[in-house]
Structures are given as structure tokens and as C-alpha cells.
Amino acid sequence: MLVEENKSLKKLSTFGCDETCHYFTSIDSNHSLLEAINWCKEKNKPYLILGAGSNVLFTKSFEGLVLKMGITGIKKTNETATEIFLTVGAGENWHHFVSYCVQKSWGGIENLSLIPGTVGASPIQNIGAYGVEVKEVIASVCAFDTHTNDWITLQNSDCAFEYRDSIFKKNKNRYIITSVDFVLKKQAILRTDYGAIKDVLHEKGIKKPNLNDLSSAIIQIRTSKLPDPSILGNAGSFFKNPTISKSIFEKLYTQFPQMMAYPISDNAYKIAAGWLIEQCGWKGIRKGMVGCYEKQSLVLVNYGQATGKEILAFSEEIIQSVLKKFNVLLEREVNVL
Ligand SMILES: Cc1cc2nc3c(=O)[nH]c(=O)nc-3n(C[C@H](O)[C@H](O)[C@H](O)COP(=O)(O)OP(=O)(O)OC[C@H]3O[C@@H](n4cnc5c(N)ncnc54)[C@H](O)[C@@H]3O)c2cc1C
The missing domain is CATH 3.30.43.10 (Uridine Diphospho-n-acetylenolpyruvylglucosamine Reductase, domain 2)
Structure with missing residues (x-):
């Protein structure tokens, strides 16, 4: 070693x-x-x-x-008339895996195109984008359990997947994921309703998109909205979209009728954290080497030599100002170490 x-x-x-x-x-x-x-x-x-x-x-x-x-490898383990079963090494690059599946016309993860990171980290915060979460295609997760010193396989239902959360995130450092088992569809059901996807497909004159068209549209949208980490340091969305009760939503809504929120159950609403941050005047604000990205206020950026402590302090200022204005507590999505 x-x-x-x-x-x-x-x-x-x-x-x-x-x-x-x-x-x-x-x-x-x-x-x-x-x-x-x-x-x-x-x-x-x-x-x-x-x-x-x-x-x-x-x-x-x-x-x-x-x-x-750095454990790599994409292995087809089974196939039925409608589905493909794959085991993928935790160290595989996520987008490389998505592109591989798109090329083969295996559907299910095309909306998660261009998310940075590894396959092994994808279940940790149940990565999601453009109306899809990775939990929808994960069959099971193989890991080393450092508490019991055993190799284990957790079925999807054991993983406690939630919005940007899972058993792996709740029990930090307990499970070391070595591979993930996916089930993809041979006949993809394309999800084009979310965000700007329809507009981009329309602009390109694509009426009946295939997997590749959808993946390309998402890559185009993401590239235009999110900073490229190789140019401007960032970790994507710094904060989670908070969940609030229906009664709090109704109170806030009378004060802020333009608030961006949607129901997630009979009693709960999710609010766009980016909207809350923007309303507090943070969008595009820079302090020294740290900033709130000008095109997407959920993203904090490192303009060069920012330290982690400076970025953390900046994020705390944002949390406090959102709390003061809306009485809503933002939670960080990024793992602070
Ligand atoms: C520009 C940009 C855009 C992004 N967009 C999105 C998005 O749309 N949706 C989304 O959900 N996320 C997004 N992210 C966040 C990020 O890409 C994902 O969370 C990704 O899954 C992290 O993968 P990683 O390999 O880089 O994990 P790391 O950052 O290396 O690790 C993240 C956490 O997981 C743990 N971990 C990593 N690998 C393992 C393993 N094999 N076993 C056990 N623990 C492990 C680490 O200890 C750490 O706590 C974005 C990030 C950036 C920079």
C-alpha cells in the first residue's frame, strides 16, 4: 500500500x-x-x-x-426483455457512466447527465436533477460496514433514500461503498417536463427526442447555468431546498405571494432555497475571494484563494440573513470537513 x-x-x-x-x-x-x-x-x-x-x-x-x-468497471449482470442490470465500481466517473448508458440506449439516468463526481457517491446524497433522483434506478448498494467489519449489500429499500439524503449520509463514514447495482430500461420513458428542457428541445427543432437528445439538452442547460469547477471553484448547490409545514407556507405566502414553493405532501411544502437567497440580496455578491454565483444563487464560488473557513463563514452569513427575513433555516448540502 x-x-x-x-x-x-x-x-x-x-x-x-x-x-x-x-x-x-x-x-x-x-x-x-x-x-x-x-x-x-x-x-x-x-x-x-x-x-x-x-x-x-x-x-x-x-x-x-x-x-x-478508484474501484472502476461497468459490468452487465443480467438482462430481461425490458430491463438491463449493471454493477458499477464506486470509482467510475458518474458522467462517463451516464454517457455509456445513453450510447447503449438504456434509459433512466439521462436527466442526471453532467453531474460531477463518482458512481460510489451517487447514493450518498441520492443525487438528483431535472425531476429525477438516482434512487429510482438503484437496485442495491455494496459496501464495507466499518462497524461490523462485514461486506454488505443494502437493497434499495434499506438505503433510506430521501431528498439529498440516505442511510449513508446519516451514518457518516460507517459504510464504504465499493459498487452500485443499477436497473435501467430498454424502452426509456423520457422525462422532459422539468426546467428548461422543453425550450431547448424546441429551439433545436427536436419534436421526438431520443435519449441522446435529452442528455445533450441537459448538458447544454447545465453548462449555461452552472460554473465549471475547473475555472471557478464550487460544489454545485451549497444549500438544500428547505421543507416547511403547510401552515408556515400559508403565513409566508400572504407576505410573499411570489414565493417559489411547491407542495410535496398534504402538509409540507418545499421552497426554492435559491429564491430565498436571492430575495436577501446575495445573488452575485462577492466578499474577498468568496461569492454567491451571479447566475445561480444556490452556488457559492471560490474566486481563487478562498479558504474553506472563509466559504463557511460566507455561507453562515447567508443562512442568518434568510433566517432573519423568512424565519426559515437553510441546511448545507455540501459536506463540511
Ligand atoms: C458544478 C456542480 C454541479 C452539481 N450538480 C449536482 C446536481 O445537479 N445534483 C446533485 O445531487 N449534486 C450535484 N453536485 C454535487 C456532487 O456532484 C454530487 O454530490 C456527487 O455525487 C459527489 O460525488 P463525489 O465523488 O465528488 O463525492 P465527494 O465530494 O468526494 O464525497 C461526498 C461525500 O461522500 C462521501 N463518499 C464519497 N465516495 C464514497 C464512497 N465510495 N463510500 C462512502 N462514502 C463516500 C465522502 O466522504 C463525502 O462525505 C454538483 C457539484 C458540482 C461541483
């Missing part, structure tokens, strides 16, 4: 903050994962699993071993 010491995490997370980890190693098999876990136990060091670093904010150096997940 090759262990590097005092490694910079700047290029290992999309926020690009210049923190370090005491120890670093790459994982390319279940065997190397066990070796790394045993190394930590022997030396009494904490560990952190890192995928592509697109949903983390390092605010200090990590005083243990960072394990960079």
Missing part, C-alpha cells in the same frame, strides 16, 4: 481550497480498501473516503488517511 504524506487537497476537491491531509492513498480494489482500513486501525488514525471531491468543503487539514476511491 502506497501512502503519501502531507498531500495537498487543492486539486482533489472542486472548491479548490488549499488544505492538506496527513496521509493519502488510492483504493483500486476491495483488497486495497481492507489494507487501508487495517492501516488506520493499527495506527489509530481516522479515515475519509473521497470520490471526486465535488460535494466537500475542506475547512482544515485532515489529520488521518484520505482514501481516494
Whole structure:
């Protein structure tokens, strides 16, 4: 096992903050994962699993071993008249996997095109975009349970998937995901209702889109709205869209009739966090090297040398101002370390 010491995490997370980890190693098999876990136990060091670093904010150096997940491979395990079953290594690049499936005309994840990160991290916050969540296509998740020291397979219903949440996010660091089993459709049911998808397809003159058209439309929308982390450090949406009760919604609605919110059950509403932030005047605001992105106020950006602590402090200012104006508490989506 090759262990590097005092490694910079700047290029290992999309926020690009210049923190370090005491120890670093790459994982390319279940065997190397066990070796790394045993190394930590022997030396009494904490560990952190890192995928592509697109949903983390390092605010200090990590005083243990960072394990960079690199188990790859896309394997077809079964096929029926209507479905395809695939097992995918946790270290596979998510968008590469989406493109592979789109090329094969296997439907289900095309709306999740261009989300950065690894396949292994996709169940952690149940990634979602354009009306689709990854939980809809996950059959099961294979992981090493560090509490019981067992290899386990959690079926979809065991994963406690919710909006940007799962059993893996609730039990931080307990489960190390090594592969994910997906079920995709041979006859894709295209979901084109959400966001600007219809407009883009219309502009391109596409009346009967196929999987590739839909994926390309989403790539176009995302590229025009979201900052490219290789140019401007960011981790996508910094905050979750908060859920509020129907009675709070009704109270707020009388004050702010233009509020962007929609019902998610008989008693609960989800409000667009971006709208709340924008109403507090944060959109496009920059303080030193940190900013609230000019085209999408849910995204915080690092203009260069911002530290994780500065980004965290900026996010706290936003949380406090939204709380003051709307009495709604924003929760961070990004994993603060
Ligand atoms: C420009 C941009 C756009 C984005 N858009 C979206 C979007 O539309 N929808 C969305 O849901 N997200 C979005 N994200 C967030 C991010 O892409 C996803 O959360 C992604 O799944 C993170 O993958 P990662 O490999 O980078 O995880 P990392 O950031 O490396 O890790 C995230 C968390 O998961 C843990 N982890 C990672 N891999 C494993 C593993 N194998 N086993 C156990 N724990 C693990 C880490 O310890 C950490 O706590 C966006 C990010 C960016 C930068």
C-alpha cells in the first residue's frame, strides 16, 4: 500500500481550497480498501473516503488517511426483455457512466447527465436533477460496514433514500461503498417536463427526442447555468431546498405571494432555497475571494484563494440573513470537513 504524506487537497476537491491531509492513498480494489482500513486501525488514525471531491468543503487539514476511491468497471449482470442490470465500481466517473448508458440506449439516468463526481457517491446524497433522483434506478448498494467489519449489500429499500439524503449520509463514514447495482430500461420513458428542457428541445427543432437528445439538452442547460469547477471553484448547490409545514407556507405566502414553493405532501411544502437567497440580496455578491454565483444563487464560488473557513463563514452569513427575513433555516448540502 502506497501512502503519501502531507498531500495537498487543492486539486482533489472542486472548491479548490488549499488544505492538506496527513496521509493519502488510492483504493483500486476491495483488497486495497481492507489494507487501508487495517492501516488506520493499527495506527489509530481516522479515515475519509473521497470520490471526486465535488460535494466537500475542506475547512482544515485532515489529520488521518484520505482514501481516494478508484474501484472502476461497468459490468452487465443480467438482462430481461425490458430491463438491463449493471454493477458499477464506486470509482467510475458518474458522467462517463451516464454517457455509456445513453450510447447503449438504456434509459433512466439521462436527466442526471453532467453531474460531477463518482458512481460510489451517487447514493450518498441520492443525487438528483431535472425531476429525477438516482434512487429510482438503484437496485442495491455494496459496501464495507466499518462497524461490523462485514461486506454488505443494502437493497434499495434499506438505503433510506430521501431528498439529498440516505442511510449513508446519516451514518457518516460507517459504510464504504465499493459498487452500485443499477436497473435501467430498454424502452426509456423520457422525462422532459422539468426546467428548461422543453425550450431547448424546441429551439433545436427536436419534436421526438431520443435519449441522446435529452442528455445533450441537459448538458447544454447545465453548462449555461452552472460554473465549471475547473475555472471557478464550487460544489454545485451549497444549500438544500428547505421543507416547511403547510401552515408556515400559508403565513409566508400572504407576505410573499411570489414565493417559489411547491407542495410535496398534504402538509409540507418545499421552497426554492435559491429564491430565498436571492430575495436577501446575495445573488452575485462577492466578499474577498468568496461569492454567491451571479447566475445561480444556490452556488457559492471560490474566486481563487478562498479558504474553506472563509466559504463557511460566507455561507453562515447567508443562512442568518434568510433566517432573519423568512424565519426559515437553510441546511448545507455540501459536506463540511
Ligand atoms: C458544478 C456542480 C454541479 C452539481 N450538480 C449536482 C446536481 O445537479 N445534483 C446533485 O445531487 N449534486 C450535484 N453536485 C454535487 C456532487 O456532484 C454530487 O454530490 C456527487 O455525487 C459527489 O460525488 P463525489 O465523488 O465528488 O463525492 P465527494 O465530494 O468526494 O464525497 C461526498 C461525500 O461522500 C462521501 N463518499 C464519497 N465516495 C464514497 C464512497 N465510495 N463510500 C462512502 N462514502 C463516500 C465522502 O466522504 C463525502 O462525505 C454538483 C457539484 C458540482 C461541483
